[in-house]
Amino acid sequence: MERSWKIGEEARLLDDMPLKDRAKIGKRSINKIFGAFFFYFVVMIFFFNVL
């Protein structure tokens, strides 16, 4: 068994980058945010009509 967690390596690498680069997100991420909002509306319709 390895002696340390292999967790957060990407986050550590990202932390070494300048703030401007960390603030940038790709088009794929923006599309996923839109997808999340679609999910939100589906869930709200469920809450109001089924529950």
Place this chain on the structure above:
Amino acid sequence: MELIILIIIIAFIFELMDSIAGMGFGTALTPLLLLLGYSPLQIVPTLLISEALTGAIDAFFDHEFQNVHFSFHPINDATKLSILIASFGCLAIMSSIFLGYYAIRFPDFLIKMYVAILVLFMGILGIFRIFIKTHFEKKRNVKSIILFSAIAGFNKGICGGGYGPVIMMGQLISGVYEKSATAIVSLAESIVSFVGILTFIFISAIGVEVDLILLPSIFTGGFIASILAPYLTRVLPNKIWRYFIPIYAIGIGIYLILQLFWF
């Protein structure tokens, strides 16, 4: 059901803090909602349903924004740790919901006092951890994670909160990077909350009434925060979170103690 603006704003603030610091949604929101006149059976199931959904969204965007990397093929450390934390949390939450709502009624004051002191202690431990690097942080400490998971699940079952602070500090003490630890808490919290919902469905089927009037408002506020928080976690440097997380835990502990004696 309706959308209540005040509840949306409160849920947004507490979910934002919860996603950033890995704690505070149930622990701090429950007493506030009690103060606004809502009953435990209106609050706890609602928080569980909302956290199951927003926790999953938060973990998804933490992965997307590279605060953590979850992988199932092959399964990596972050995923293993989430499953480990969630498994013990699930066992604890099932037993404690039955104890709290059906079999044994715990004295309210004792539950709140226990959670407040525990959260305060975890925050102080987190501050000490920054200055005193222990040998625990240099290696995997699976036993302590198991212990923290069981305690945290129990807390969540009896009062809807006290899960995040224990798990979060448990991870930091065990050497997990702050930004990733918050994401792991979110995923584990989502799984545990989902099991909590199933347990509530079961106990409501045998006669305990639950009321979901707050659900759309809590979910709306929580949803917006669960997208914004992973982005803020990504953008701001980790050293900010190293100090912010334990200080926030101490703040929640003090808030709970004050709320116990003054409200």
